[in-house]
Amino acid sequence: MRPTDNAVAQWHAQKQLRHSPAWRLMQAAPWSLAFLRAEFTAARQRVPLEEFHADLAAFMKELRHENLSLNESWQASNYADSWVRSQFLARPMVDGRFVYEPTAAATRALAFLDSLTQERTNLNSSRLSTLLTSIETLSFQTDPNPERRIAVLEAEIAERQGEIEALRNGGNPAVLSDNSALAATRSVLDLASGLPADFKRMRDGVEGMLHTIRQEIMESSVTKGVAVGQVLEGDKALRNTAEGETFQGFTEFLNDPARQARFRQAVNEVLERGFTGQLSSEERSTLATLVREMRRQAADVHAIYGRLSESLHSYVMSDEFRESILLRKAIHAAEQATARAPLGPRTPVVGPLLYAPAFETLAGLGIFNPGDHVPPPPLAAPPALSGADIHRTPATPPPDMRAVHAAVALARSTRNGTATLADAYAELPAALRHINTIRGLLLAARATDQAVDPARTQTLRFTQIDGTERTARLPLVTFTKDTAP
Numbered sequence: 001m002r003p004t005d006n007a008v009a010q011w012h013a014q015k016q017l018r019h020s021p022a023w024r025l026m027q028a029a030p031w032s033l034a035f036l037r038a039e040f041t042a043a044r045q046r047v048p049l050e051e052f053h054a055d056l057a058a059f060m061k062e063l064r065h066e067n068l069s070l071n072e073s074w075q076a077s078n079y080a081d082s083w084v085r086s087q088f089l090a091r092p093m094v095d096g097r098f099v100y101e102p103t104a105a106a107t108r109a110l111a112f113l114d115s116l117t118q119e120r121t122n123l124n125s126s127r128l129s130t131l132l133t134s135i136e137t138l139s140f141q142t143d144p145n146p147e148r149r150i151a152v153l154e155a156e157i158a159e160r161q162g163e164i165e166a167l168r169n170g171g172n173p174a175v176l177s178d179n180s181a182l183a184a185t186r187s188v189l190d191l192a193s194g195l196p197a198d199f200k201r202m203r204d205g206v207e208g209m210l211h212t213i214r215q216e217i218m219e220s221s222v223t224k225g226v227a228v229g230q231v232l233e234g235d236k237a238l239r240n241t242a243e244g245e246t247f248q249g250f251t252e253f254l255n256d257p258a259r260q261a262r263f264r265q266a267v268n269e270v271l272e273r274g275f276t277g278q279l280s281s282e283e284r285s286t287l288a289t290l291v292r293e294m295r296r297q298a299a300d301v302h303a304i305y306g307r308l309s310e311s312l313h314s315y316v317m318s319d320e321f322r323e324s325i326l327l328r329k330a331i332h333a334a335e336q337a338t339a340r341a342p343l344g345p346r347t348p349v350v351g352p353l354l355y356a357p358a359f360e361t362l363a364g365l366g367i368f369n370p371g372d373h374v375p376p377p378p379l380a381a382p383p384a385l386s387g388a389d390i391h392r393t394p395a396t397p398p399p400d401m402r403a404v405h406a407a408v409a410l411a412r413s414t415r416n417g418t419a420t421l422a423d424a425y426a427e428l429p430a431a432l433r434h435i436n437t438i439r440g441l442l443l444a445a446r447a448t449d450q451a452v453d454p455a456r457t458q459t460l461r462f463t464q465i466d467g468t469e470r471t472a473r474l475p476l477v478t479f480t481k482d483t484a485p
Contacts, residue, residue: 021087022105026113028088031068032079035059036088037110040102042192042286045293049091049098053077104200178275185270189283192290203300263291394465399440403432408444408483421445421477422458434462438472444483451478 017023025033039047039055047055056076063070071078080100083089088106091098102110143149267287270276276284407427411419421441428437438460445452456476461469 020105021103022109024086025088025106025109031059031063032083033110033113036083036102036106037113040107040110041282042189042293045297046094046099046101049080049100052100053080056080102200104204107200178278181273181275182278185276185279185287186283189286192286192294200297203297260291267291396434396436396465399436399443400432401440401444403428404437404440404444405483408441408479412479417480419479420458421474421479422460424479425460430463434464435470435472438462438474442474442477445477445479448481448483450483451480452476453478 025036035056039052053076056079060070060076060079080089080091084091084100087103089100090103091100093099140149140152143152267290271284271288279287404424408419408424410427411423415423424441425433425438444450453476457473458476460472460474462472463469
């Protein structure tokens with residue numbers, strides 16, 4: 001390799017980076033970067049559409065108070081739409097509601113900006129211990145010599161036994177200081193901050209395959225039998241990427257209840273330590289919801305895999321796919337026959353007709369079947385009906401407003417000019433005590449502006465058509481005026 005080859009490759013990579021959404025986002029207005037960094041955190045990767053627009057509108061109001069030049073004709077929704085078009089944000093529908101979430105490129109760009117603005121170093125004892133443990137684990141897992149691996153395990157057992165004996169003999173355990181514990185916790189959060197972008201890139205890759213297979217199905221190409229193989233090869237290549245390995249490793253973690261229980265117990269114990277009071281509320285929330293957030297992101301990828309599986313199933317069950325299989329079998333048989341035939345000049349006696357029925361599939365030929373054109377049997381004659389078969393459906397009669405006004409007047413005359421709705425209802429005969437009469441009493445009270453007290457209630461019992469009794473709870477209505485029209 002020439003010394004300049006690496007530089008040329010880096011130059012092409014830089015040109016591609018300058019056209020990526022991540023580069024455009026880092027060149028955006030500082031206020032938009034500040035809003036996106038504040039709105040989307042590690043513990044809050046999705047924001048409902050209405051809430052996002054309201055937060056952005058309030059932030060723009062503050063910016064205008066500080067005399068920042070903004071587009072006066074644009075509202076919060078216009079800026080959100082422009083960020084979606086620029087591929088800074090995605091706007092999927094989740095549980096019947098639109099939400100906003102940063103794309104994979106935007107997530108990496110925002111994490112990079114966070115690392116530049118935070119005044120803390122990643123070089124600490126916890127990070128170095130993690131590095132040492134990882135390299136020792138890698139060395140152990142890649143060692144093919146069983147004797148050396150047994151020696152390593154025995155040395156680790158001896159070390160652990162020594163620690164147990166020291167604790168049993170009253171030795172104080174070595175406890176990290178608050179500063180070291182804070183640095184270790186933030187190192188864990190830094191490691192977890194890269195997972196959302198990996199999940200989103202994995203999800204985008206699966207969505208791309210889903211779009212490809214659906215496009216192949218819609219095109220109805222005769223060579224579409226190779227589409228399944230292409231999708232499977234694309235899925236294999238996607239799983240071999242860093243994002244695919246992250247997703248596969250976390251899927252194995254989700255399928256192991258014991259590891260999940262250990263992880264949750266460790267997180268709960270860390271949150272109970274005294275040094276966590278020095279963490280910010282956002283860091284504590286991120287640590288507490290770490291497993292739940294990763295489960296949600298993994299569920300999104302699994303859901304898209306489900307749609308991809310459904311598309312492949314419908315594609316394989318289609319007539320075009322079966323026809324392509326028959327065509328490939330015929331071509332393979334022709335190739336085998338040609339390979340077994342003796343060599344020599346081959347001059348066809350009759351020129352082949354490419355449009356002959358022999359080159360058509362049965363599904364495309366459509367041979368006439370007389371059984372498909374047999375007329376159906378005649379329908380049976382309709383039943384004969386007479387007047388005795390006609391019955392009127394029972395219904396609750398309308399309110400007798402004359403009887404209603406008379407009952408109100410009678411109740412008022414026997415109660416010194418004042419009567420409640422229940423008093424008037426009691427003066428009615430039993431045949432009129434139904435739901436429509438109660439509606440008529442309320443209508444009479446509203447039409448004559450009677451006194452209504454919604455804080456107090458009264459109970460009336462009425463009879464339905466089937467003879468059952470029901471209870472109606474109404475606000476206290478007092479008749480003090482004449483209700484007669």
